[in-house]
Amino acid sequence: MHLPHSTLKQEFVKKWIMGLQRCKFSNKKMSIFERKKAIKLSADTAMASARKGLTCWSRALISNPDRPVPTTTRRASSACKKIVKRSRRIRRTAKCGAARKGQITRSIAQCLVRKRTQILKSLIPGGEFMNEVCLIEETLDYITSLRVQVDVMRSLASASAHN
Amino acid sequence: MESNAGTTETRSNVTVPDGGEVAAFESLQFTDEIHRLISAPGTDNASSFTALLELPATQVVELLHSPESVKLIVASAPNVEDFKGSFHFPSNTGLIQKDARFSVFSGEGNNKNEKSNSPEMTSKNSSANLEKAVKSEPAETVSSLPLVSDPTMENRNIKRKDREKKVKGSTKKSKTATNERLEDAEKLPYVHVRARRGQATDSHSLAERARREKINARMKLLQELVPGCNKISGTALVLDEIINHVQSLQRQVEFLSMRLATVNPRIDFNLDSLFTPESGSTMDGGNFPSLVTPLIWPDVQVNGYRQQFQHQWHFDTLKQPIWGREEVCNNYVTLENSLLSCDSSANSATLHANQLKMEL
Numbered sequence: 178m179h180l181p182h183s184t185l186k187q188e189f190v191k192k193w194i195m196g197l198q199r200c201k202f203s204n205k206k207m208s209i210f211e212r213k214k215a216i217k218l219s220a221d222t223a224m225a226s227a228r229k230g231l232t233c234w235s236r237a238l239i240s241n242p243d244r245p246v247p248t249t250t251r252r253a254s255s256a257c258k259k260i261v262k263r264s265r266r267i268r269r270t271a272k273c274g275a276a277r278k279g280q281i282t283r284s285i286a287q288c289l290v291r292k293r294t295q296i297l298k299s300l301i302p303g304g305e306f307m308n309e310v311c312l313i314e315e316t317l318d319y320i321t322s323l324r325v326q327v328d329v330m331r332s333l334a335s336a337s338a339h340n
Numbered sequence: 341m342e343s344n345a346g347t348t349e350t351r352s353n354v355t356v357p358d359g360g361e362v363a364a365f366e367s368l369q370f371t372d373e374i375h376r377l378i379s380a381p382g383t384d385n386a387s388s389f390t391a392l393l394e395l396p397a398t399q400v401v402e403l404l405h406s407p408e409s410v411k412l413i414v415a416s417a418p419n420v421e422d423f424k425g426s427f428h429f430p431s432n433t434g435l436i437q438k439d440a441r442f443s444v445f446s447g448e449g450n451n452k453n454e455k456s457n458s459p460e461m462t463s464k465n466s467s468a469n470l471e472k473a474v475k476s477e478p479a480e481t482v483s484s485l486p487l488v489s490d491p492t493m494e495n496r497n498i499k500r501k502d503r504e505k506k507v508k509g510s511t512k513k514s515k516t517a518t519n520e521r522l523e524d525a526e527k528l529p530y531v532h533v534r535a536r537r538g539q540a541t542d543s544h545s546l547a548e549r550a551r552r553e554k555i556n557a558r559m560k561l562l563q564e565l566v567p568g569c570n571k572i573s574g575t576a577l578v579l580d581e582i583i584n585h586v587q588s589l590q591r592q593v594e595f596l597s598m599r600l601a602t603v604n605p606r607i608d609f610n611l612d613s614l615f616t617p618e619s620g621s622t623m624d625g626g627n628f629p630s631l632v633t634p635l636i637w638p639d640v641q642v643n644g645y646r647q648q649f650q651h652q653w654h655f656d657t658l659k660q661p662i663w664g665r666e667e668v669c670n671n672y673v674t675l676e677n678s679l680l681s682c683d684s685s686a687n688s689a690t691l692h693a694n695q696l697k698m699e700l
Contacts, residue, residue: 209601217597286576293579300586310551313558316582320565323589330596337600 185227185325192223193329218242224326232318233311237303258292 196219221242225235262285269284294312298304301315539545563569563578566585572578 209598212601213594213598216600217593220593220597286574289576290579293576293583296583297579297586300583300590309555310558313555313562316586317558317562317565320562320582320586320589323586323593327589327592327596330593330600334596334599 182321182325185322186329188227189223189322189325190329192226193220196220196223220326220330224322228318228322232315233307234302234304234315234319235322241302258289261292262288 197216221238225238228235265288266281266285269281294309297316298307298312301307301312301319304312304315307315539549559575559578562582563572566582569578569581572581
């Protein structure tokens with residue numbers, strides 16, 4: 178389900194404002210990090226509910242809003258991937274010594290793609306339970322929603338910093 | 341008839357038949373059977389069968405005559421042999437017409453499908469895709485054709501592999517894969533996927549290929565969505581870009597929420613200039629300045645932010661009916677504050693949405 182950009186924005190804004198109202202009053206004293214978390218939480222929940230339960234990631238995000246912050250860089254994981262790839266290649270050629278080159282490259286490519294789909298699954302909320310087709314559709318939707326969220330927040334921040 | 345059938349079968353397995361026997365064919369009722377079958381009413385069940393038989397018997401004979409290669413003969417021979425195979429049964433024509441749906445010939449055609457393809461392809465290119473239909477056919481044909489002798493089938497099996505390679509270079513007009521099983525062109529309720537040249541045709545690989553095509557279509561959409569992915573080829577690299585994009589968007593959300601958390605609550609909004617074009621259409625008369633706070637907030641630190649909230653909240657509930665008369669202030673609080681002052685969240689939401697719409 179791909180909503181047009183503007184309606185999605187309006188939906189998101191509506192829900193976010195309501196969420197912000199709610200969470201502002203729950204805690205009297207908040208540190209800055211808690212505020213940030215509260216804002217992010219409200220934004221994420223608003224984003225997810227703006228999809229009205231049509232997508233898998235939105236339901237997963239609402240049910241489990243605390244997601245680990247992406248801290249690991251890609252460099253480390255790619256280095257690990259290379260090591261794994263090399264070891265597997267060696268093992269595979271040892272196993273089937275007469276294997277053709279095409280097979281080896283194909284298996285390496287499959288291995289790469291598999292690694293990346295694993296990473297993507299860890300990124301998309303609720304992605305571990307999807308098959309590949311669903312994963313790609315959810316990614317599409319999630320990217321558009323994230324863009325809307327970023328746009329709204331950025332405009333809000335710039336507007337508030339404009340004075 | 342059976343003796344002739346036997347001879348023709350053996351002949352087809354071996355070499356080019358000589359003309360004498362072909363002529364003998366014609367003299368038999370065999371060709372009469374063929375003609376009768378050709379002219380049989382074309383029900384949907386028998387459509388493939390009649391399409392099979394569109395090739396008139398004379399052409400079949402000519403093909404039999406042609407010394408070009410074994411494949412052509414065998415390609416055409418099944419048209420002849422299929423009849424013979426069916427003639428083993430007492431009720432040939434009835435069986436053929438009744439079971440054409442389940443492709444009587446597919447039983448034998450399991451072994452020589454590609455042979456039957458070439459004459460067929462000229463006639464029916466469009467409807468010939470039977471990936472999952474293939475599954476049903478062998479089951480039925482096995483049950484319906486128990487009498488087909490095994491040695492002949494085995495011979496055909498052996499020859500099929502050779503023919504598969506030869507047929508690829510065939511000069512026939514068939515454009516689609518000659519490995520396709522075209523015995524049955526029925527409109528079964530299955531997904532029709534065209535098997536391409538040189539690709540396996542068993543149901544598993546076909547289903548997997550359909551799935552891969554779905555995935556590839558969606559990957560193309562993703563490539564268009566993510567900037568800079570159009571020029572990249574290769575699934576792994578595209579996935580890399582997508583992952584980077586998603587991670588960057590998520591990090592942006594984090595940063596922006598942190599930035600919003602530190603925002604100074606004192607903001608100057610020129611709300612009236614934003615709202616006057618919208619006021620008549622979207623807002624109630626009394627709620628027009630609802631986004632305008634009646635108070636002038638002093639500069640406060642972040643810690644004082646929350647106290648303002650509560651203060652504002654209590655104040656606004658008291659001042660609810662007076663808002664219609666408030667004038668626009670120069671100092672505005674953040675949007676959150678101003679919205680909290682509104683009496684109905686729905687109104688505020690629409691107003692805020694409109695305002696942001698103007699901004700965005």
